[in-house]
Amino acid sequence: MTGEKFEELYNIMKRLRKECPWDREQTHDSIKGATIEETYELIEAIDEKNYDEMKAELGDLLLHILFHSVMAEEDKHFNINDVIDTIKEKLIRRHPHVFGEVKVNGTDEILKNWEEIKLSEGRESILEGVPKNLPSLARAYRLQEKASKIGFDWSNKEDVWKKVLEEINEMHACEKLNNHKKLEEEIGDVFFALTNYARFLGINPENALRITNEKFIARFNYVESKIKESGKSITQSSLEEMDKYWEESKSKL
Structure with missing residues (x-):
């Protein structure tokens, strides 16, 4: 059928x-x-x-x-x-533990075997196959994930968090150098490190940011609706007025 x-x-x-x-x-x-x-x-x-x-x-x-x-x-x-x-x-080729005689002990071993099979198929690098056109946050997550499968990873999440703080400090210091290109790199390093920390917490950062975007839209729409109820447009309201409704939205949305 x-x-x-x-x-x-x-x-x-x-x-x-x-x-x-x-x-x-x-x-x-x-x-x-x-x-x-x-x-x-x-x-x-x-x-x-x-x-x-x-x-x-x-x-x-x-x-x-x-x-x-x-x-x-x-x-x-x-x-x-x-x-x-x-x-x-x-x-079939990439699941020899199902369709062949290979024995595995858990998901980690399956994922490692998966990457080894890909290399045997002619890939030059473990990182091949991550599309260049993926959103950069999602691509960073996948690159880190693939490297992790063959053991290239941090040993514990506290070290990853220290790296996040280190990158934030480097970014802040770079801000004073008036070097836009270098600052752009440092901001990228912050995002990359924070993505890595999210991965250690079992959070996909692309999903997390999508949730935050939707939350921001809902709360900002609340601000717009409240200001509209007062008889004004959003462009006529003050920052103080918008902040008041923004804080109010947090308890509702």
Whole structure:
């Protein structure tokens, strides 16, 4: 049943490429931004635990997988069966403890084996495979995570916290040097160190910052609504007035 539904959807996509002028005009480059957008919409649905929306967004993302696959098939690069075969073979190859005779003792050993298998596949570095276009905070987290899998890591979180404080002090000292490029580097070091500390606490910093962004929006919207109730616009209010409602919002949101 699932196979039939999948094939039906794939054929719909192929028909759209032939009969719909808009779909026919698209290229990998023209829809790649929408592919990223659909991924973020899925993440938003996951964050909100909105399973109806998650179902819809997974469908949108699947559509993009099929869209790219159909275009590649038209250009004779590969087709959807090649996509499926590639991921199937990768899953089997990278899980020898499930599909082979390898014995492991826990997740840490599985992750270390995973990185060793990737190197055996031709990668030059453990850090390969972390996309350059990832948001920088998420990329820092993944780089640290991958290095950690093969033992390149701090021994305890207190040392990581000391490193955070060290980087903050270096940033503050650099601020007085009137060297913008160096200050930019030092601020980057602070973010990198703080990302590492979050990882030691079991917190994904990208998720944490996304939560804080939403909290800021909710509280600022509260400030705007209160000022609007007073008959003024946000641009007409004073900082003291905005601060009053901001503090009020903290007990409500």
